[in-house]
Amino acid sequence: MAREDNRGRDRRRRDDDDGGEELVDKLVHINRVAKTVKGGRNFQFAALAIVGDQKGRVGFGQGKAREVPESIRKATDEAKKTMIRVPLREGRTLHHDARGRWGAGKVILRAAPPGTGVIAGGPMRAVLESLGVQDVVAKSTGSSNPYNMVRATFEALKAQESPRNVAAKRGMKVGDLAGRRNDGASAPEAIES
Numbered sequence: 001m002a003r004e005d006n007r008g009r010d011r012r013r014r015d016d017d018d019g020g021e022e023l024v025d026k027l028v029h030i031n032r033v034a035k036t037v038k039g040g041r042n043f044q045f046a047a048l049a050i051v052g053d054q055k056g057r058v059g060f061g062q063g064k065a066r067e068v069p070e071s072i073r074k075a076t077d078e079a080k081k082t083m084i085r086v087p088l089r090e091g092r093t094l095h096h097d098a099r100g101r102w103g104a105g106k107v108i109l110r111a112a113p114p115g116t117g118v119i120a121g122g123p124m125r126a127v128l129e130s131l132g133v134q135d136v137v138a139k140s141t142g143s144s145n146p147y148n149m150v151r152a153t154f155e156a157l158k159a160q161e162s163p164r165n166v167a168a169k170r171g172m173k174v175g176d177l178a179g180r181r182n183d184g185a186s187a188p189e190a191i192e193s
Helices: 068-081 122-131 146-158 163-170 174-185
Strands: 003-006 010-014 022-037 040-052 057-065 098-102 105-111 136-140
Touching (some): 105 146, 122 136, 136 146, 163 174
Antiparallel strands (some): 003 010, 010 022
16 A cells, blocks of 8 residues: 655545545554553543545544554544535535534534635634635634544535435426525515615
C-alpha cells in the first residue's frame, strides 16, 4: 500500500478491498489514556480517524492500542466499515441546511454558493473535506470535544436528502416538487416580509 503524507496528518491510500477506489484518511485526534493498576499505570493511545472517498462517502472510527500507529490502524479500519453515503448537490455542496446533536456537541451545516469553500473548524472540516464537499458553512455551538463534534456532524449528514429521494417517497416527479416549492412562496397565505 503506497502512502503519501500531506501535512503530516492526511494520508491517501489505495484500498484494494473496495474495488481499488482512492480513500483519504484523516487523523482527527490522539489521546493518551492511563489505567492505574497495582504495579503503576498502563498507558494506551486512543485515536479518532476519518476516512472518505471525496465523492459522497465518509466514515469515522476509534481505535485504542499501546502504540500510536496500531491505534491509528484500528481507527482507520473501523472507519472503513462504518462509511455512509451522503447525497451532494452538483457534487460540491449539501442539498439543504442541517443540524446535528450528539451529547453536548451541536453543529449547524449550511449549503453555500460556489466559491465559498469549506468554512468549518477542526473535526468538522476533516469530515467535510473527506466527504468531498467544496462549499459549505459550518458552526459548532456546543462541546468542542472532537468525538462529540464528529458524531454530531454525522447526525447532521445522515439527515441530508436529495430531491430525487424525497420525490420518490412522495410518489411525485422532481419537477413537481420544485414547482410546488416555488408556488408556495407566491401563495396568498404566504407571509410577506
